[in-house]
Amino acid sequence: MAFTIAIDGPAAAGKGTISKAVAAHFGFAHLDTGLLYRAVGAKTLAGVEAIAAAKALVAEDLEAEDLRTPEVAQAASKVAVIPEVRSALVDFQKAFARRAGGAVLDGRDIGTVICPDAEAKLFVTASAEVRAERRFKELQGKGGDQGYEEVLADVKERDKRDRERATAPLKPAADAVQIDTSEMSIEAAVQAAIAAIEARRG
Numbered sequence: 001m002a003f004t005i006a007i008d009g010p011a012a013a014g015k016g017t018i019s020k021a022v023a024a025h026f027g028f029a030h031l032d033t034g035l036l037y038r039a040v041g042a043k044t045l046a047g048v049e050a051i052a053a054a055k056a057l058v059a060e061d062l063e064a065e066d067l068r069t070p071e072v073a074q075a076a077s078k079v080a081v082i083p084e085v086r087s088a089l090v091d092f093q094k095a096f097a098r099r100a101g102g103a104v105l106d107g108r109d110i111g112t113v114i115c116p117d118a119e120a121k122l123f124v125t126a127s128a129e130v131r132a133e134r135r136f137k138e139l140q141g142k143g144g145d146q147g148y149e150e151v152l153a154d155v156k157e158r159d160k161r162d163r164e165r166a167t168a169p170l171k172p173a174a175d176a177v178q179i180d181t182s183e184m185s186i187e188a189a190v191q192a193a194i195a196a197i198e199a200r201r202g
């Protein structure tokens with residue numbers, strides 16, 4: 001049986017951690033759609049034109065090293081503005097969403113554009129400062145050299161670009177359950193997400 005869980009929200013809101021935990025809890029497959037845009041962004045940094053890169057994307061590209069760097073995140077949000085890049089990635093995401101056995105997709109436009117009929121939709125947020133602090137610590141743990149202020153500026157810049165673009169802007173679906181994780185532990189956020197989805201499962 002197909003059952004789709006859409007999890008959207010701004011940069012570094014904890015969507016990845018929550019999505020993985022939710023997918024494990026329900027035994028569903030998980031797709032981090034940000035990786036698609038990061039993979040295309042990485043190709044543009046290597047000199048490939050964005051639309052051509054999106055059209056030629058293959059599964060192995062999502063396993064490339066260094067997709068989680070701040071440079072690739074910025075490149076991802078730049079290519080994500082281009083309608084032809086987005087449309088080249090739609091079919092793969094829709095097919096993943098309807099796979100038998102259930103799927104969790106996290107991104108920016110899953111509940112609004114990719115899966116408007118998803119059985120459960122969450123919009124995960126936190127203040128920009130809290131998100132930057134979490135991302136700063138994550139990057140530091142990987143030996144990153146960005147300071148907190150730089151990470152905060154990066155998060156705010158991407159949020160602005162993601163919210164203001166004409167095609168598939170970042171915004172909550174009308175029927176999404178919003179979870180503000182600013183003052184929640186990761187365990188509490190995961191429990192809130194699971195409870196909201198259980199309520200939709202009936």
Ligand code: CDP
Pocket residue numbers: 010011012013016033034035037038073076077078080106107108109110158162
């Ligand atoms: O992990 P983080 O929240 O920082 O970013 P991500 O989810 O990996 O997404 C990287 C960038 O890809 C975002 O800033 C968006 O511009 C873009 N993106 C998008 O436009 N639509 C999606 N469904 C997922 C990501």
